[in-house]
Amino acid sequence: MATNNKSTQSARLSGKTAKAEKTAPHRHNKLLKTNAVTMQQADASDALVAAMPYNSNKKLEHGHDNAVLPPDGITVKPDSAALTASTHTEQDGTTKTGAAARPGSNPANGPLDRVRVDASEQPLTTNQGVPVADNQNSLKAGLRGPTLLEDFILREKITHFDHERIPERVVHARGSAAHGYFEAYKALTRYTRAAPFAEKGKRTPVFVRFSTVAGERGSKDTARDVRGFAVKFYTDEGNWDLVGNNMPVFFIQDAMKFPDLVHAVKPEPHHGMPQAASAHDTFWDFVSLMPESTHMLMWLMSDRAIPRSYRMMQGFGVHTFRLVNQQGEAVFCKFHWKPLLGTHSLVWDEAVKISGADPDFHRRDLWEAIESGEFPEWELAVQIFTEEQAEGFSFDVLDSTKLIPEELVPLTPVGRMVLNRNPDNFFAETEQVAFCTAHIIPGIDFSNDPLLAGRIHSYVDTQISRLGGPNFHEIPINSPLAQVQNNQRDGMHRQAINRGRVAYEPNSLAGGCPFQAGSAGFISFPEAVREDKVRGKPEKFAEHYAQATLFYNSQTAIEKAHIAAAFRFELSKVEVPAIRQRMLSSLVNVSQELAAEVATGLGMTLPQAMPKAIAEPPPPQVTESPALSLKALPGECGIRTRQIAVLIDNGVHYPSLLSLYKALTDAGAVMHFVGPRVGTFVSSSNEQILANKSMENSPSVLFDALILPDGNDAVQTLAGCMDTTDFINNQFRHGKAILAVGAGRQLLKMVGIDADSTKANGILLADSSKVEEIASTFIKAVAAHRHPSRDAKPATT
Numbered sequence: 001m002a003t004n005n006k007s008t009q010s011a012r013l014s015g016k017t018a019k020a021e022k023t024a025p026h027r028h029n030k031l032l033k034t035n036a037v038t039m040q041q042a043d044a045s046d047a048l049v050a051a052m053p054y055n056s057n058k059k060l061e062h063g064h065d066n067a068v069l070p071p072d073g074i075t076v077k078p079d080s081a082a083l084t085a086s087t088h089t090e091q092d093g094t095t096k097t098g099a100a101a102r103p104g105s106n107p108a109n110g111p112l113d114r115v116r117v118d119a120s121e122q123p124l125t126t127n128q129g130v131p132v133a134d135n136q137n138s139l140k141a142g143l144r145g146p147t148l149l150e151d152f153i154l155r156e157k158i159t160h161f162d163h164e165r166i167p168e169r170v171v172h173a174r175g176s177a178a179h180g181y182f183e184a185y186k187a188l189t190r191y192t193r194a195a196p197f198a199e200k201g202k203r204t205p206v207f208v209r210f211s212t213v214a215g216e217r218g219s220k221d222t223a224r225d226v227r228g229f230a231v232k233f234y235t236d237e238g239n240w241d242l243v244g245n246n247m248p249v250f251f252i253q254d255a256m257k258f259p260d261l262v263h264a265v266k267p268e269p270h271h272g273m274p275q276a277a278s279a280h281d282t283f284w285d286f287v288s289l290m291p292e293s294t295h296m297l298m299w300l301m302s303d304r305a306i307p308r309s310y311r312m313m314q315g316f317g318v319h320t321f322r323l324v325n326q327q328g329e330a331v332f333c334k335f336h337w338k339p340l341l342g343t344h345s346l347v348w349d350e351a352v353k354i355s356g357a358d359p360d361f362h363r364r365d366l367w368e369a370i371e372s373g374e375f376p377e378w379e380l381a382v383q384i385f386t387e388e389q390a391e392g393f394s395f396d397v398l399d400s401t402k403l404i405p406e407e408l409v410p411l412t413p414v415g416r417m418v419l420n421r422n423p424d425n426f427f428a429e430t431e432q433v434a435f436c437t438a439h440i441i442p443g444i445d446f447s448n449d450p451l452l453a454g455r456i457h458s459y460v461d462t463q464i465s466r467l468g469g470p471n472f473h474e475i476p477i478n479s480p481l482a483q484v485q486n487n488q489r490d491g492m493h494r495q496a497i498n499r500g501r502v503a504y505e506p507n508s509l510a511g512g513c514p515f516q517a518g519s520a521g522f523i524s525f526p527e528a529v530r531e532d533k534v535r536g537k538p539e540k541f542a543e544h545y546a547q548a549t550l551f552y553n554s555q556t557a558i559e560k561a562h563i564a565a566a567f568r569f570e571l572s573k574v575e576v577p578a579i580r581q582r583m584l585s586s587l588v589n590v591s592q593e594l595a596a597e598v599a600t601g602l603g604m605t606l607p608q609a610m611p612k613a614i615a616e617p618p619p620p621q622v623t624e625s626p627a628l629s630l631k632a633l634p635g636e637c638g639i640r641t642r643q644i645a646v647l648i649d650n651g652v653h654y655p656s657l658l659s660l661y662k663a664l665t666d667a668g669a670v671m672h673f674v675g676p677r678v679g680t681f682v683s684s685s686n687e688q689i690l691a692n693k694s695m696e697n698s699p700s701v702l703f704d705a706l707i708l709p710d711g712n713d714a715v716q717t718l719a720g721c722m723d724t725t726d727f728i729n730n731q732f733r734h735g736k737a738i739l740a741v742g743a744g745r746q747l748l749k750m751v752g753i754d755a756d757s758t759k760a761n762g763i764l765l766a767d768s769s770k771v772e773e774i775a776s777t778f779i780k781a782v783a784a785h786r787h788p789s790r791d792a793k794p795a796t797t
């Protein structure tokens, strides 16, 4: 027995398990490229493999170059001093944090390169750096005896595990993020001294987190909700956070109401339901009693609240900010992000089904696009206006429930943002990043928006508890590239080892360092304040409906129908009739047409309009603004990154498939062969085709378009499969482009789709010999995103 024990032990110690496992470096592109046997390559030989989600060698065609900031591939080994200490203190007593803290480090590499760790070829150690001999077995008194308390290795491992979770964000808990850069189109020095706009072509590293608001960290991506759009600029003069949303207005006007709003929308406190949904009594009770939320409700009930992708939605700073130039002159400003891929949304039935098929739909979409080199891009535009102009508007620019129509103040493009690197570690970066509206830099300043004022306090306050103390600015993702040097000391989780005895100013013992920067530093815009101290709101804040009406009237017919359907769905989930009634009476003030449609959908009669807070509001300057429709931004990238499903089975016609595959991948689409199961299928001419997806693991809602290829045998087998019917029906119902080739037409017939009917927009038919001719028409049909004439009525939009 004893001999056996020893031999088992020595086998363990000399065997593979005693060594650190050699893990391949984190280089997904490499892996993807290896897997990516393209159709052309496979043509001559055997398997047709389309395992790769994107054609990674393709780049967007509108002029990206390869220069990435930060460049990938820079990895700090664990033995580097930089691994643990990203902050140190100079002889003069000043603290340096970030890249600047390390001699020889190159800030151009990006904010995180100083701490990116690659553990390949390194032995496993404890947190004290002690090499671990056996990572499989706890220490026992005999093989079948009790585990010993002495086992410091087991205890350290379990203790760390026990404390791995931190509180989730109180709102915006679920999110996904990426690194990239912002590049200025031109110097904006006339208006601002902000570092990112200092000169044409200047690049500033950014980290961007997209999120839903109401759901918990593990909730679905496709909930009907506002999306967060938070950008951290690591500028030469410190971090600037533009913490925005994908809608340009907000529910409330004053921070005083934020906790009420969030309590109302979150799961109801007695039973913890519903998750990630506004369709319940407490939310509609609150908003129906708060007419100021009506404009935002129009956005929330619109398709904006169910985006197709984070890469296909706008972002807005929401509040009015100030730009301040070197001379101290200020203008007001609103920030807009416009996606190059266009603004596109899901339809509700699709969003609901996706949440079951892939709750990570948006996270996966963003990750895969960046991994494959399809870097999402947005243009930053500003609306610049003066205080005098603002006084003439029919609304107050300090009211976050109002937007400034582009007809009143046009958008000026000032730069572009490209996201070109996924985080290395979700927790370290995406979870620990701490955005804050208080993070502004010289050249940017606040306005007196009372909602913004509350936010300036709230973010840092919540992060002190979420991230465990006042030193979370030292967490690598949060630490600026600019030097940090001040006399702040100590506190929970302090990383900096401050040297010297001076931690105060003025001092003589450290030569008076660090000095305040004077006019080179941040100076608040010296706005004159002469009013009484009051709790209240300015007159124009009392008008709640004009812009809700403006939004509704600016939508296309189909968008209006979707808004009505969303109100109908949400209010149908409300159990207290008085709440429905109250909300309807508020909608009457927005649009009689909308209110009537919703009332009919709920089986109610139209109530009287809710009394308005202001009897004779100033007439709005703009009554229709086409830019408020999703259709206003079709995008410039055609079908790049669009996911196209091809249903296959044994006997599929190979040459026509190959031809389509080439045409569509050349246009940038991502092709997926979807079978009744995954694995290899054989074409009618004996080529092998690998289905990397099945109808079971990837239902049709995950794709933008569908091809039903030719091949009698394949079609016959597919026709016998119930999943095929669901697959095609959902594609049809959701208005997506469908191309049926040769015998593939029978599948359309089988599910009762008449390709010649007027409802058949975006449904194309072709013979196998003609697929090359139809390819460009199909590309246009996919680029149209959706063919809404197929929208079913009334309950299924």
Ligand code: HEM
Residues within 6 Å of the ligand: 168, 169, 170, 171, 172, 175, 209, 210, 211, 227, 228, 229, 230, 243, 244, 245, 250, 254, 255, 256, 258, 316, 317, 318, 319, 400, 433, 434, 435, 451, 452, 454, 455, 458, 459, 462, 463, 466
């Ligand atoms: C008084 C009003 C508001 C308050 C008090 C407030 C408060 C908060 C808090 C406490 C968080 C969690 C922060 C964290 O744990 O790191 C948060 C996240 C966030 N808020 Fe607000 N918020 C307000 C309004 C808004 C508005 C108007 C917007 C959009 C313009 C917005 C956008 C965001 C975003 C994007 C995040 C997520 C940031 C991230 O990705 O980490 N919030 N908010």
